[in-house]
Amino acid sequence: MSVAGIYSRKSLFTGKGESIKNQIESCQQYANSKNWETCIYYDEGFSGQNKNRPGFQKLLKDIDQGNIQHVIFYKLDRISRRMLDILEFIENTNSKGIDFISITENFDTTSPLGRAMVHIAATFAQLEREMLQQRVKDNMLQLAKTGRWLGGVTPTGFCSKMIRYNNMQGKEKTMHVLEEIPEEIQIIKTIYNEYLRHQSLSQVEKSLLQMGILTKNGVNFQKQTIKNILSNPVYVKADPHVYSYFNDLNVDIANSVEDFDGIHGLLSYNKNKNQGEKGNKLRSPENWIIAVSKHQGLINGEQWCYVQHLLSKNNKKGSIWKKSENALLSGFLRCKHCNSPMIIKYGQLNKKTKKRFYYYVCQRKDFSKGIQCSNKNIRGDLLDNAILTAILKMAPEPKEIYAKLNYIEDSLLVGPKSQFGLEKDSKKKIESNEKKIEQLISKLEKNLPSTTTKRIGQRISELDKENALLKSSIDTQLTIPLVQSLNLEIVRSKISNLPFLIENIDDIQMKRTILAKFVYRVLWQEGIAEIIFTPLIQNSKIDVFDVAVK
Numbered sequence: 001m002s003v004a005g006i007y008s009r010k011s012l013f014t015g016k017g018e019s020i021k022n023q024i025e026s027c028q029q030y031a032n033s034k035n036w037e038t039c040i041y042y043d044e045g046f047s048g049q050n051k052n053r054p055g056f057q058k059l060l061k062d063i064d065q066g067n068i069q070h071v072i073f074y075k076l077d078r079i080s081r082r083m084l085d086i087l088e089f090i091e092n093t094n095s096k097g098i099d100f101i102s103i104t105e106n107f108d109t110t111s112p113l114g115r116a117m118v119h120i121a122a123t124f125a126q127l128e129r130e131m132l133q134q135r136v137k138d139n140m141l142q143l144a145k146t147g148r149w150l151g152g153v154t155p156t157g158f159c160s161k162m163i164r165y166n167n168m169q170g171k172e173k174t175m176h177v178l179e180e181i182p183e184e185i186q187i188i189k190t191i192y193n194e195y196l197r198h199q200s201l202s203q204v205e206k207s208l209l210q211m212g213i214l215t216k217n218g219v220n221f222q223k224q225t226i227k228n229i230l231s232n233p234v235y236v237k238a239d240p241h242v243y244s245y246f247n248d249l250n251v252d253i254a255n256s257v258e259d260f261d262g263i264h265g266l267l268s269y270n271k272n273k274n275q276g277e278k279g280n281k282l283r284s285p286e287n288w289i290i291a292v293s294k295h296q297g298l299i300n301g302e303q304w305c306y307v308q309h310l311l312s313k314n315n316k317k318g319s320i321w322k323k324s325e326n327a328l329l330s331g332f333l334r335c336k337h338c339n340s341p342m343i344i345k346y347g348q349l350n351k352k353t354k355k356r357f358y359y360y361v362c363q364r365k366d367f368s369k370g371i372q373c374s375n376k377n378i379r380g381d382l383l384d385n386a387i388l389t390a391i392l393k394m395a396p397e398p399k400e401i402y403a404k405l406n407y408i409e410d411s412l413l414v415g416p417k418s419q420f421g422l423e424k425d426s427k428k429k430i431e432s433n434e435k436k437i438e439q440l441i442s443k444l445e446k447n448l449p450s451t452t453t454k455r456i457g458q459r460i461s462e463l464d465k466e467n468a469l470l471k472s473s474i475d476t477q478l479t480i481p482l483v484q485s486l487n488l489e490i491v492r493s494k495i496s497n498l499p500f501l502i503e504n505i506d507d508i509q510m511k512r513t514i515l516a517k518f519v520y521r522v523l524w525q526e527g528i529a530e531i532i533f534t535p536l537i538q539n540s541k542i543d544v545f546d547v548a549v550k
Helices: 020-033 054-064 083-095 112-144 182-198 201-211 223-230 240-248 301-313 363-367 380-394 398-414 417-444 450-504 508-516
Strands: 003-010 037-044 070-073 099-102 158-166 172-180 264-269 289-296 333-335 342-349 356-362 519-525 528-533 544-548
Touching: 003 020, 003 054, 020 037, 020 070, 037 054, 054 083, 083 099, 172 289, 182 201, 182 223, 182 301, 201 223, 201 363, 223 301, 240 301, 333 342, 333 363, 342 363, 356 363, 356 380, 380 519, 380 528, 417 450
Parallel strands: 003 037, 003 070, 070 099, 333 519
Antiparallel strands: 158 172, 264 289, 342 356, 519 528, 528 544
């Protein structure tokens, strides 16, 4: 008997309209009329722009494996809202001789006319999406011209302040603008001055650490945080020089060049990508909106543009986490004093051996020149050998490991009762959140103040995100046991050769890869190293094993 795959998707967790249940029921009726068996695939809480939906990916996998002969959708845009994604899916199914049926649109891709109709419908689906995006952008552009703060986490140096004003009809309205926080403003100026002096994010990070300057959340500044501050237009004084900079990038500028008065700062809109969008976190500049704000700028326009030039010029991927070609524990080792990574430092060249000893040094100690951490350095080869020796000495016989792995595998496949309880609790929470969302939506229909409407919208978004996480956790609970079971088979087949492998492999990267299967982290504190093993070795908890290094 033929098997049909039924796929449904909805962006929000709701029981109204074209819900997951309603979509599946309609598709099921069609499959029953054809006497087809069915497999159900669905994604709830996922945008059509996101191709990495778990249910959709499972459908694609079963299509590739030949497990289904027909694919049934409630509506074409359940696949995607991008025409190219839809056409790619149709081509993939047709090449394997699989029928494609859309219930509401009566598409059947087994005929030339059906395929043509799908192309037309896909074009209109993409047009609808692009028109919606344009309406959103147009509305954002109008709001941007007012120079208001539209919400979210305020940038370092500012807080959000509500002000009242009268609109063109004489009605009193409210809006939020940025207001300076003097002590944070001074930090921003320091960051710009240090970067212009050193022209290095790492050097600025070190300088701030040595000065004891913390972020608004009370933690040390990291390079990415510093870079975000340096590239944020909120700090620049809007002048003709800055106008030309953004104009050259084809950015949508909400104001004329006359509004760039060299006094006020700028606000950027539509700059960051939404969750699920591909690529890095930033959209391309032609999608940005830049507007002159109500707050005053801090950094001279020419200086700010020069900083952007330096950031672009020095945009090379480098990391303190880069693995050493000599150090076994590179990437594993952390300082127990401050939990900072231990980085590699090389000593002087030995004239006899023509080699340099390497040392593990606490990053925070190195950056702060010993002010914020005093943990002792350790010669790398001594610590590497001590850790390796300790692990090999404590390794049990293979038969003991087999017994432990069998116990873990049985536990995973059967599943503890608490796992099912957790799944049940998650589903209850999702239902509760759905009811709250419906109540909030009903409130939006009333004539409420704009500030109240904004808070309701934010709350609905929070509940949606929470439900997406809960749904993801349920899916994870169902799939992890099988994945871990397969991993255990690999470990079981290789474990008896572990001591031989580690002792005789010369390639440090290969040795480090093997080590990562068993060691989660190593902590170092003045003569004592603590090995924290992965849960694969100790099923109930992560154990600590002390190693003394002289």
